[in-house]
Amino acid sequence: TAPPTTPPPTTPPPDPGGKKVVGYFAEWGVYGRNYHVKNIHTSGSAAKLTHILYAFGNTTGGRCTIGDSYADYEKAYTAADSVDGVADTWDQPLRGSFNQLRKLKKMYPHLKVIWSFGGWTWSGGFTQAAQNPAAFADSCHRLVEDPRWADVFDGIDVDWEYPNACGLTCDSSGPNAFKNVVSALRTRFGSSALVTAAITADGSNGGKIDATDYAGAAPHLNWIMPMTYDYFGAFNAQGPTAPHSPLYSYAGIPQQGFWSDAAIQKLKSKGIPASKLLLGVGFYGRGWTGVTQTAPGGTATGPAPGTYEQGIEDYKVLKNTCPATSTIAGTAYAKCGSNWWSYDTPSTINGKMTYAKNQGLGGAFFWELSGDTGNGELIGAIKGGLG
Template sequence: MRVVPVLVAMIALLAGCTATPARTSAAPPSSAAPASRVVAYFADWGVYGRDFQVRDVDTSGAAGRLTHLVYAFGQVTDGTCATGDAWAAAQKPYAAEDSVDGVADVPTQVLRGTFGQLRKLKARHPNLRILWSFGGWTGSRGYTEAARDPGRFARSCATLLKDPRWAGLFDGIDIDWEYPNACGLECDRSGPLALGALLGALRSELGQDAVITAAVPGDIGKLTATDYAGAARAATWLSAMTYDYFGTGDTPGPTAPHSPLTAYPGIPRETATADAAVRELLALGVPRDKVLLGVGFYGRGWRGVSTAAPGGRASGAAAGSYDKGVEDYEVLRKSCPPTGTAGGTAYAFCRDQWWSYDTPETIRTKMAYARSNGLGGAFAWELSGDTPDAQLVRAMADGLSG
């Protein structure tokens, strides 16, 4: 998933890769009914500077539209599952005005923090299933060791889920390994069967009722490095990270939308689209209803641009609230409204800045694509970028329901 400072450099590297033959048309329609899973990640660091709390998931209306919420991230330490930010997860006290149920935490409380708030959210929305994701862009290093003993890894995850402080909160586990048998922040050589072995061990350990998922690359070159069809057999679904195809790591351009659904005239790499990733996963043998389409609740942008259409040159990354070249949808919809669309996503040219991001309208287009192709639903990275009334989550849910 997006943990941005290092990712910009990786996108630049990917942009220089040799393109494989293009698959530019939409994937063939399927008569299979989609499962309509509406999934979104909640990032643990959002409770700090962003001040995005679990209460916001409730008051925005997102909790009532989501089928699954994924908490990110736990760590993979010494090949085992471990808590990430322990303070944010289980210790941070919440005042009444910040709490899901309006009741303040007290010092003698066994469980506080985000987990305490998630328990309250689940009580209010009993049909919402909650997963714990491990890894992420900066946290995937430990998976190489975990892959050496999948059984040990799975047992450690089960033990962590059963911790008395939050036992019963989580309905399963999400593996965010970037990337098995390929290069992310570091290069991994665990072999093409490693991801499937970890998912299989988790399934054996946690049982058939557990939700066990994995985030998988949106880049078709990386998809060939692992047996994703084999991995899918033990997984409830695979979440295709169909975003971050282009970005300000490509400075000085050309400008290009970071999450195109399909190719468009002039796209720098014709296979850098969500449709190409979906086609590849299906061609590899992953069942349609086990593929989730990824949506970013943020945009990527350049400065020093003089051309409104995609393909212009730039002088550098546009300023963002937290990272260069990255901004939340909630900010961009006001500061730089859309001026056009390309490849099924929006772009915006304002002053000398050029941004690309999804809007409620383009998300509905993407959900129609997921529906018509019999996919299992869609997921979003991540909730803090949405509006206070959850416009993007609502567009996902409404779009998937038809």
């Protein structure tokens, strides 16, 4: 085909005013967590969100692929569990969370939905994708814009953990691979689509931010989400105990550059506009057991028990089972029996949103919706704090 007469702009147009409030919806939440798209509505959160990230699609064979077809578009919803109170029929062309998101967008026309690919478990395929970014981008566009659900999605989000560094798997594609992939996605999706990325928040010298040319990728992205949480946790089973989402450093922090402001300042210093950066918030805590010391820095014997995974618990549970008693570095913690937990509360989130405004950031994002209370108090704190 003939090349377009006008080359597409490399920089997408700025989003219309207001701060972004971006929340992840976990595909698997419809199972044990029993968290459905309807809950975004009943909690009052849909009105406060600007964007929903649907997590995750997979990356296999250098292509974007379906993560869980049953949850995505096959599961039949009863009237009681459906966003609009209308049951799915056996022969309708689209069911599952995709159809529920379509209904949610009808109720809240301001809401945009972005399909997120990768994540901790499914980032291995990005290495192959980086070998042929155009083919990868083409596969992603075909999937996201599939006629069955093209109206549901407003763009694509890349959660590559981590380019030219190690996550669950290690990537050695070089410092330009990420830029090449998102550039190809922008070209294929066009200037009007949303193309975003969640990236490492490792602010240490020579760490994961330094391993990749994120600044070179920034012009192709609407915004960038440094994952400013999970800095510390019971993946180091013996401790030392430390808050998983510190905003600032503090005396005795176990690792240099492992706090939110370090990541934000490093990304800004590389030339990424503050308005393209969103601050990350975790709607969960990380904790240890076998702890005797209340202050951070104590030893532990292993991860504290969690409902779905050891060492992790939702905010909605912790606010009742282990209420925060102290703060450090802009986040909260508590010791309950021999368990030590750190997490963000409405109060600490308010402080983080003040920081985001003072830094000129584009807003905030969080992982993930099901961790909030039934009345959406953490999302309320984000929205109110950015106000």
